[in-house]
Amino acid sequence: MSDGIWRCSVVSAAAFIGACAASPTLRQDRYDDIHFGMRLTEAEAKFGKAHVYDDPDTGCYMVGFKRLPDVTFMVESGIITRADVGRRTKTALGIRIGDSARKVERRFPDARIEPHKYYDEGHYYAIGPRDGATEFVLEENEGRIVAIRAGVKPSVEYVEGCL
Numbered sequence: 001m002s003d004g005i006w007r008c009s010v011v012s013a014a015a016f017i018g019a020c021a022a023s024p025t026l027r028q029d030r031y032d033d034i035h036f037g038m039r040l041t042e043a044e045a046k047f048g049k050a051h052v053y054d055d056p057d058t059g060c061y062m063v064g065f066k067r068l069p070d071v072t073f074m075v076e077s078g079i080i081t082r083a084d085v086g087r088r089t090k091t092a093l094g095i096r097i098g099d100s101a102r103k104v105e106r107r108f109p110d111a112r113i114e115p116h117k118y119y120d121e122g123h124y125y126a127i128g129p130r131d132g133a134t135e136f137v138l139e140e141n142e143g144r145i146v147a148i149r150a151g152v153k154p155s156v157e158y159v160e161g162c163l
Contacts, residue, residue: 031083060162082151
């Protein structure tokens with residue numbers, strides 16, 4: 001399909017079976033096969049050695065996997081607690097970076113909306129059950145979504161990532 005929902009590399013009709021796989025999707029509790037709460041070592045067993053972006057000795061750091069471009073994961077004490085995604089990543093919300101804030105508000109009228117810490121005209125949209133352990137957080141500036149993440153609370157709510 002041309003909308004990026006499926007990615008296929010089929011060279012013949014015989015190779016079609018099993019050749020198409022759904023694109024990885026950010027969900028409230030996971031990204032692809034990486035569940036929030038999973039040990040980093042388990043994720044590395046599935047996706048290869050993680051590239052570490054920060055000092056792991058701090059106890060909280062960001063990592064990425066070569067096989068999972070356009071997403072970084074927060075790791076706290078060896079546990080994956082959240083994922084931050086880029087523009088190309090599909091979300092279970094049907095919202096992507098660049099979409100309008102109006103689209104978010106129409107689809108999720110119960111979203112918790114708070115003023116943004118750095119953008120004077122921006123907001124945070126928290127989507128998920130208020131008493132739940134996981135949620136989505138979308139950042140908006142000037143009417144457009146500029147960042148999307150999901151994960152466990154309170155990690156997903158950290159404004160500046162690992163401090």
